[in-house]
Amino acid sequence: MTLEVGVLGYRFMGKAHANALSRLSMFFPDAPEVERSVLVGRDEDALSDAADQLGFESIATDWEAVVDDVDVFYNLGPNHVHAEPSIAALEAGTPVFCEKPLAPTLAEAERMADAAAEAGVPNGTAFNYRFVPAIQHAKGLLEAGELGEIHHVRGRYLQDWLVDPEAPWSWRNDAEMAGSGALGDLGAHTVDLLRFLVGDDDLAGEMERVSGHLQTFVDERPVDGSDEMRSVTVDDAYSAQVEFEHGAMGTLEASRFATGHKNDHTIEIHGSKGSLRFSLERLNELEVMRADENRGYETVLVTDEDDPYVDHWWPPGHVLGWEHTFVHENYEFLSAVASGDTFEPSFADGLAAQRVLAAIEASDEKREWVSIS
Amino acid sequence: MTLEVGVLGYRFMGKAHANALSRLSMFFPDAPEVERSVLVGRDEDALSDAADQLGFESIATDWEAVVDDVDVFYNLGPNHVHAEPSIAALEAGTPVFCEKPLAPTLAEAERMADAAAEAGVPNGTAFNYRFVPAIQHAKGLLEAGELGEIHHVRGRYLQDWLVDPEAPWSWRNDAEMAGSGALGDLGAHTVDLLRFLVGDDDLAGEMERVSGHLQTFVDERPVDGSDEMRSVTVDDAYSAQVEFEHGAMGTLEASRFATGHKNDHTIEIHGSKGSLRFSLERLNELEVMRADENRGYETVLVTDEDDPYVDHWWPPGHVLGWEHTFVHENYEFLSAVASGDTFEPSFADGLAAQRVLAAIEASDEKREWVSIS
Amino acid sequence: MTLEVGVLGYRFMGKAHANALSRLSMFFPDAPEVERSVLVGRDEDALSDAADQLGFESIATDWEAVVDDVDVFYNLGPNHVHAEPSIAALEAGTPVFCEKPLAPTLAEAERMADAAAEAGVPNGTAFNYRFVPAIQHAKGLLEAGELGEIHHVRGRYLQDWLVDPEAPWSWRNDAEMAGSGALGDLGAHTVDLLRFLVGDDDLAGEMERVSGHLQTFVDERPVDGSDEMRSVTVDDAYSAQVEFEHGAMGTLEASRFATGHKNDHTIEIHGSKGSLRFSLERLNELEVMRADENRGYETVLVTDEDDPYVDHWWPPGHVLGWEHTFVHENYEFLSAVASGDTFEPSFADGLAAQRVLAAIEASDEKREWVSIS
Amino acid sequence: MTLEVGVLGYRFMGKAHANALSRLSMFFPDAPEVERSVLVGRDEDALSDAADQLGFESIATDWEAVVDDVDVFYNLGPNHVHAEPSIAALEAGTPVFCEKPLAPTLAEAERMADAAAEAGVPNGTAFNYRFVPAIQHAKGLLEAGELGEIHHVRGRYLQDWLVDPEAPWSWRNDAEMAGSGALGDLGAHTVDLLRFLVGDDDLAGEMERVSGHLQTFVDERPVDGSDEMRSVTVDDAYSAQVEFEHGAMGTLEASRFATGHKNDHTIEIHGSKGSLRFSLERLNELEVMRADENRGYETVLVTDEDDPYVDHWWPPGHVLGWEHTFVHENYEFLSAVASGDTFEPSFADGLAAQRVLAAIEASDEKREWVSIS
Structure with a gap:
């Protein structure tokens, strides 16, 4: 089985996660296979360039269609667009991985956590430094x-x-x-x-x-x-x-x-x-x-x-960098998705x-x- | 002129200041000459031993007599004995150098600062790390x-x-x-x-x-x-x-x-x-x-x-230790006493x-x- | 144009360079396109597993056939197999990138450098710490x-x-x-x-x-x-x-x-x-x-x-790791290959x-x- | 018994040792009592000023008279005046403490070590960093x-x-x-x-x-x-x-x-x-x-x-400085002199x-x- 991943956001965090996804097969061969399936954003030209560079199969400007379609949804947009797409994905039964902080307001964060509890699918907040x-x-x-x-x-x-x-x-x-x-x-x-x-x-x-x-x-x-x-x-x-x-x-x-x-x-x-x-x-x-x-x-x-x-x-002694934390984090999250286990930080x-x-x-x-x- | 210094307290701080006083002549030849005149405490035997080791001329168990007699009074006792002897010394017109914190309560500290302002003689709080x-x-x-x-x-x-x-x-x-x-x-x-x-x-x-x-x-x-x-x-x-x-x-x-x-x-x-x-x-x-x-x-x-x-x-490169801060502090305080200048920290x-x-x-x-x- | 790269060696250095090659497109989009074409070694089973994990198209146990075929030859084997395949590749006009030290003996290193000078194609010694x-x-x-x-x-x-x-x-x-x-x-x-x-x-x-x-x-x-x-x-x-x-x-x-x-x-x-x-x-x-x-x-x-x-x-402040030196090194070497420029360290x-x-x-x-x- | 110490040299090392001698009574009360007895040099005016500042009883421009007279002789002059006075002191049965290096030439150092062995009195080379x-x-x-x-x-x-x-x-x-x-x-x-x-x-x-x-x-x-x-x-x-x-x-x-x-x-x-x-x-x-x-x-x-x-x-945590090594060194050397023990570094x-x-x-x-x- 290959997990199709849809990713909203193609700037700093988009690149960090795309990179992490691309490195799993060489370094974490027991990770589930993943396809960088669709990259979501608003500006088609920029999106298309980013998809090329970051290795995505396709692009989409409408997240609503995507969250239903993919096996996993990554929400890497600015804080104020965390809630709506994440909740929609969860309601569609799609596991969601969301950048931190979870939301700009406590009320939105509560709605998101409620949706996650309701959905019962793996969900994660991207506190990469745990890794x-x-x-x-x-x-x-x-x-x-x-x-x-x-x-x-x-x-x-x-x-x-x-x-x-x-x-x-x-x-x-x-x-x-x-x-x-x-x-x-x-x-x-x-x-x-x-x-x-x-x-x-x-x-x-x-x-x-x-x-x-x-x-x-x-x-x-x-x-x-x-x-x-x-x-x-x-x-x-x-x-x-x-x-x-x-x-x-x-x-x-x-x-x-x-x-x-x-x-x-x-x-x-x-x-x-x-x-x-x-x-x-x-x-x-x-x-x-x-x-x-x-x-x-x-x-x-x-x-x-x-x-x-x-x-x-x-x-030993061959040091890692900042980006490796994303590889570990993605490995753990996607393994949880594949096995249906819960993931922390949720x-x-x-x-x-x-x-x-x-x-x-x-x-x-x-x-x-x-x-x- | 030699300044006769009376010191209340002969433990940790007593030793730190006695040492500082003893080193001025070799390293700060422009400092006023000082005599470690009288060491004040309660236990005569311990006091006598300390005076020998720390180079004091005499001992006294009654600070009241001392504060009047000496040219400078150092109050190095525990916090709860800071106020009374320091104020008495100031009232006698004797410059006072007191260990920190100035007093256990704000009220006492205010009384001490008032007395210092009133007396118009050099007064110092021993915040040695400034030095x-x-x-x-x-x-x-x-x-x-x-x-x-x-x-x-x-x-x-x-x-x-x-x-x-x-x-x-x-x-x-x-x-x-x-x-x-x-x-x-x-x-x-x-x-x-x-x-x-x-x-x-x-x-x-x-x-x-x-x-x-x-x-x-x-x-x-x-x-x-x-x-x-x-x-x-x-x-x-x-x-x-x-x-x-x-x-x-x-x-x-x-x-x-x-x-x-x-x-x-x-x-x-x-x-x-x-x-x-x-x-x-x-x-x-x-x-x-x-x-x-x-x-x-x-x-x-x-x-x-x-x-x-x-x-x-x-x-250059020949490093100093913790105790040197006391030498600098004593040098500055005693220079202020000799010249009648104000000293900071007061x-x-x-x-x-x-x-x-x-x-x-x-x-x-x-x-x-x-x-x- | 895509450069087909043949790599001898699939252990520590093989992995380090395969990883570097795989990361160029995302981070150095101006690098020449490369294909991890063929992985060379002796043990077919191990080789086959490695090729899968490291993303090579094919495997070969006979370097002699390979050095002629590929656009670039990477010699990442133990020191005593540096000379012969590298020289053969150079004689075939194939740019060669060789791990350090260049050879176990000075005589062999001289032969290799002579062959490189003769060939007039880009050649590099993998002193990655320059990068x-x-x-x-x-x-x-x-x-x-x-x-x-x-x-x-x-x-x-x-x-x-x-x-x-x-x-x-x-x-x-x-x-x-x-x-x-x-x-x-x-x-x-x-x-x-x-x-x-x-x-x-x-x-x-x-x-x-x-x-x-x-x-x-x-x-x-x-x-x-x-x-x-x-x-x-x-x-x-x-x-x-x-x-x-x-x-x-x-x-x-x-x-x-x-x-x-x-x-x-x-x-x-x-x-x-x-x-x-x-x-x-x-x-x-x-x-x-x-x-x-x-x-x-x-x-x-x-x-x-x-x-x-x-x-x-x-x-700024998002630190790199040891492996990034290989990406920079491969980027520079392959750019030299693509442009025909000389590469240092040669x-x-x-x-x-x-x-x-x-x-x-x-x-x-x-x-x-x-x-x- | 008080040890009378004669010191040749009143610059950097003279000050470092004079300071060390002055601090023994307060911090090493079990050290032998010492008197900074005579300071030896050539320029009477400079010598006299130094003796005042460093706390010496007297001065002398003729080391030959001194080495016989004192209980301990410190040779802190430049390297080329290490041998002669030190050997003279040893021949007079006076313990000698000499700055490092022992001499400008190996031959002189050998003569000095021979004299020390002959004399059988405590002798020391001032390698203070041991302390x-x-x-x-x-x-x-x-x-x-x-x-x-x-x-x-x-x-x-x-x-x-x-x-x-x-x-x-x-x-x-x-x-x-x-x-x-x-x-x-x-x-x-x-x-x-x-x-x-x-x-x-x-x-x-x-x-x-x-x-x-x-x-x-x-x-x-x-x-x-x-x-x-x-x-x-x-x-x-x-x-x-x-x-x-x-x-x-x-x-x-x-x-x-x-x-x-x-x-x-x-x-x-x-x-x-x-x-x-x-x-x-x-x-x-x-x-x-x-x-x-x-x-x-x-x-x-x-x-x-x-x-x-x-x-x-x-x-604990109240750090020492460079000069403290001299106090320790002098303490050990003078204790050896007092007890007749050997001292290392000799x-x-x-x-x-x-x-x-x-x-x-x-x-x-x-x-x-x-x-x-």
């Missing part, structure tokens, strides 16, 4: 209790592409289309990664309460190629304090104004028996401190044969992250702590 | 506008000496004696350092509002050498979000439960033109990123001849830090943002 | 004179897969098949990379004299799955001192016994105006120190849009590296410095 | 066999104070006065540190053979404050390959032309069971990799209470290092490997 080998290795250490009781959690996602006030306006600066700014775009990754790593009930448990702070440093930006200025209606940066179910405390942060940082997603965890540090810009490495065996952090290069996913690739996980983001926004408005759910 | 050459170098870059407009500030002070629940109870775990825990002991340093670095009106300005969170992970601890358990009535860790006067946002954190971190005080600043990073465990280094000249952080070893204080010591600076700490505590209780002053 | 973006960035800085006159060069390639004396014998331990051990396998990369970076006449120039030292720590090893022990007839590690044409001095080193290092290829260069450092395990980064602008090394993440090759991939470059390796071996035997002819 | 806590910790790990059999050793000492061709000529550039350049000044430290760490017979054993290379990049330099140019008759940099008694191989290097490096003395060791790394510019840290417990290097902050010498100073150790340096020079001249007698 970094070093993160999977961290998860293994945490699950095995190697860090003990969790006390502190820190997540920080730093970029700097908006620090120049002349950087042009884009849909990512618009509340209608993006929902939020750094919070939804970057914070969603952080919240999901922390839920994945320490959210288990025998670790920190879920995030229960947050205090949030959003900030917009530049209020309007030029529209590219014109004199027009358009309002920035989302946050340029956010910070939050978090209380976890079992008493751990956390701080979260993201910014598009962190001069010198391009894509620096950092996670730090301190437990009663050890600590962990991870940075996306050095994604092959995990820093591990286990009080029983270490006096300081040990830099583990997570490229050994028995490290997660690594045996599919290259010998739409429910996407919604759970969204609840945290919504609580951070609510807290910022009320200027007080807000409970999640 | 790290790398921090002075950072201050220079910031003052020169090299980082541009300040957007983000981060301060984190991590230790792990209480992560073992069997670690014994001490006065530092007691609200009466210490005021607060990690907040006052460690957070006071962070708040002062950030005020020093970005608090100028043409940078971030003062901290205006905070949202705080305090946590005690272990509620009671054994009294050393007995079966008795005593309550921990202070925080083991705190976090805070901060809004600065001119729009910068910050996160603060300290913990005594950060497994693997011994004395890790980290400062990070992002401005529109550059970024800085500093860690106390590598105190000879400053990481600098200036967008005009750098693409990433540059590790500056702040040991060149024209770096702050360095010409007093050794050639009691007023100690009070300003205290106001922030008090606001963090108040915010933690109210579960909402609190304005400072 | 790391950070290395290309370093080359740009060096060519622009940013480091000034070169004084010191250091190259070190550390692995640890033989430190266990029970690690099984393989062809890489055999002088007949491999030529040398760490020297040829790892040292060849180092020598080529240094020639690439500083070998220009206005930089350090060529390596002129070497003093070498080879060492075998474990003399025999078990044959996998048997009781038999077989002799190790190559070096486990080598070191060398180098004199460059214009006075720079260098040290080289490689080992398969460097416990804790998996694939740690490090280059360090000091010039009169600056210094550079690179490590393959952090291949997205280049450490740069330019005395005019820096006081210490600056960590440059070489992932910006205008960095070499990066615009073909992902946005067989002549492969030979030049070989001369250095041979001189290191000769020096080790004579216990004296040896000139590189 | 870095992190180095002592490394020594402990090595002695306990934690690294297994030693395969690789690397030592590198990088400075850049001569990279500017206009940097003025000094005695350190003169063969008569200094013996050699980077080799003797910096290489002596490296050789001693490696002998200390791995020279034991159950580790690598002594260095047996070397291949050396010396280079002078700038042949003449201006005399400060004049138009005169004077010849540089020593090396600006050296490299060497080393064979150890039990088969380990090593590379050594030092330079005064390593742009961007101020005082970067690095040691790296790979054994069959683990590896170590140390850098003087981060002297509180030791990087440790033990294959049984680690997958990568662990950064150990060697500031715990039970780390060597640390309990004399400050709590003159014999100074001579052993010198033999290696001489062999490196001889090898550089002969262009072949040279055995260390």
Whole structure:
């Protein structure tokens, strides 16, 4: 059986997933066979060029016809077009894989998660950083209790592409289309990664309460190629304090104004028996401190044969890149589709992250702590 | 003229300052001459031994007699004995140098700052980290506008000496004696350092509002050498979000439960033109990123001849240690005493830090943002 | 026109190049079209499986037929089968791309380079590390004179897969098949990379004299799955001192016994105006120190849009992996084939590296410095 | 009993040792009492000022009278005045502590070591880096066999104070006065540190053979404050390959032309069971990799209470500086003087290092490997 995949969106995420799909046969021969069947968008010319380059059989400008037809539907469009096509696909019984954040508003995310629960087909939110080998290795250490009781959690996602006030306006600066700014775009990754790593009930448990702070440093930006200025209606940066179910405390942060940082997603965890540090810009490495065996952090290069996913690739020390996380993620999602198993992170996980983001926004408005759910 | 110095306290801080005083003549020949005149404490035997080792001429168990007699009074006792002797000294017209935090309560800190203002003699709060050459170098870059407009500030002070629940109870775990825990002991340093670095009106300005969170992970601890358990009535860790006067946002954190971190005080600043990073465990280094000249952080070893204080010591690359910050601090304070100049950080600076700490505590209780002053 | 590529070798390097070929169309749309035409080997079953997985049209066990037939021949077999098929292909006018080191002996390498010169078709030695973006960035800085006159060069390639004396014998331990051990396998990369970076006449120039030292720590090893022990007839590690044409001095080193290092290829260069450092395990980064602008090394993440090759991939901060070097290398080689341009590193470059390796071996035997002819 | 110490030399090393002597009573109360008795030099005015600042009781311009009179003689003058006064002191039965390298020539070093053996009084060569806590910790790990059999050793000492061709000529550039350049000044430290760490017979054993290379990049330099140019008759940099008694191989290097490096003395060791790394510019840290417990290097902050010498100073995480190595060294030497024990590194150790340096020079001249007698 070959899975026919329909993909909405052909820009950054479209390319990242098309690439991942194209690499499965060589590196994950046990993955289901897939056909990049149809690429969906609005501009036929651009779409046609993209389909050629990305290896799609056909194109379509009408997603409604597609979601019914294909075996799997990937929704990689901007946030404001996540809900409708995804729900339609689910209602048609088509498994859906959707980019993060799940939706620009909590209400839409809830509708999507409801549709997924109703449909009973595999569904996934594309939190690709769960599939970094070093993160999977961290998860293994945490699950095995190697860090003990969790006390502190820190997540920080730093970029700097908006620090120049002349950087042009884009849909990512618009509340209608993006929902939020750094919070939804970057914070969603952080919240999901922390839920994945320490959210288990025998670790920190879920995030229960947050205090949030959003900030917009530049209020309007030029529209590219014109004199027009358009309002920035989302946050340029956010910070939050978090209380976890079992008493751990956390701080979260993201910014598009962190001069010198391009894509620096950092996670730090301190437990009663050890600590962990991870940075996306050095994604092959995990820093591990286990009080029983270490006096300081040990830099583990997570490229050994028995490290997660690594045996599919290259010998020890031959490092992977950012894009490999998409291959792993697609492999897992499509395997779930083929076997009918559930996939995590699901739409429910996407919604759970969204609840945290919504609580951070609510807290910022009320200027007080807000409970999640 | 030789300044006769009276010192209350002969433990950790007593030794750190006695050492600093003893080294001035060799390395800072333009410092005023000082005599370690009298060491003040309660236990005569211990005091006498300490005076021998630390090079004091005499001992006294009655600070009241001392504060009048000496040319300078150093108050290095536990937090709850900061106020009374310091105020008495100031009322006697004796310059006072007091360890941080200025007092266990905001009320006492205010009384102390009032007394200092009244007395009109040099007074100082011992925020020694201002006197790290790398921090002075950072201050220079910031003052020169090299980082541009300040957007983000981060301060984190991590230790792990209480992560073992069997670690014994001490006065530092007691609200009466210490005021607060990690907040006052460690957070006071962070708040002062950030005020020093970005608090100028043409940078971030003062901290205006905070949202705080305090946590005690272990509620009671054994009294050393007995079966008795005593309550921990202070925080083991705190976090805070901060809004600065001119729009910068910050996160603060300290913990005594950060497994693997011994004395890790980290400062990070992002401005529109550059970024800085500093860690106390590598105190000879400053990481600098200036967008005009750098693409990433540059590790500056702040040991060149024209770096702050360095010409007093050794050639480039011959690194200094933690204790040197006390020598610089004592040099500056005693020079101010000799010349009658004001010294910073003063009691007023100690009070300003205290106001922030008090606001963090108040915010933690109210579960909402609190304005400072 | 589609280039039909014949590939000898289907293990590690076969997979690395097959992967590279498969990715050109999506990421380098201006590359010539290629067909993975025929995969050459000895064991038909294994070959057939490999061809399926690696996407080859057909298989062949007889390279002699293939080298004539295809548009391009890739020789990715063990070192002792580099010469004959490569020379046959060149004699047939077929462009050849050969893995490094060019041959197990200097004599064979000379024959191969002669054949390449004779044939006048594009030929390449697969020194893939020239195609790391950070290395290309370093080359740009060096060519622009940013480091000034070169004084010191250091190259070190550390692995640890033989430190266990029970690690099984393989062809890489055999002088007949491999030529040398760490020297040829790892040292060849180092020598080529240094020639690439500083070998220009206005930089350090060529390596002129070497003093070498080879060492075998474990003399025999078990044959996998048997009781038999077989002799190790190559070096486990080598070191060398180098004199460059214009006075720079260098040290080289490689080992398969460097416990804790998996694939740690490090280059360090000091010039009169600056210094550079690179490590393959952090291949997205280049450490740069330019005395005019820096006081210490600056960590440059070489992932910006205008960095070499990066615009073909992902946005800034989205790091690449080891395998991407093969894509860049294949892109350049195949573009040269399509246009008829020469490609570097050529067989002549492969030979030049070989001369250095041979001189290191000769020096080790004579216990004296040896000139590189 | 108070030891009266006479010190020849009042510049950099004079200050470093005077400081060390002044700090013993506060931090090493079990050290013998010492009096900075007499400071010896040629220029009475400068000497008198120095004695005041460094805390000496008296001055003398005639070392011959002094060496007899004092309880201990410190020879901290330039290399060419090491032999005569040291030998005279030893002949007078006075313990001698001499700066490194022991002498400008091997012949003089031999005479000094002979005199020390003859005298039978404590004698020391001032290789202060043995007394870095992190180095002592490394020594402990090595002695306990934690690294297994030693395969690789690397030592590198990088400075850049001569990279500017206009940097003025000094005695350190003169063969008569200094013996050699980077080799003797910096290489002596490296050789001693490696002998200390791995020279034991159950580790690598002594260095047996070397291949050396010396280079002078700038042949003449201006005399400060004049138009005169004077010849540089020593090396600006050296490299060497080393064979150890039990088969380990090593590379050594030092330079005064390593742009961007101020005082970067690095040691790296790979054994069959683990590896170590140390850098003087981060002297509180030791990087440790033990294959049984680690997958990568662990950064150990060697500031715990039970780390060597640390309990004399400050709590964990309160880092020490370069000068503390002198305090430890003086403590050990003077304790040996007081008890009559032998001290290491002795003159014999100074001579052993010198033999290696001489062999490196001889090898550089002969262009072949040279055995260390």
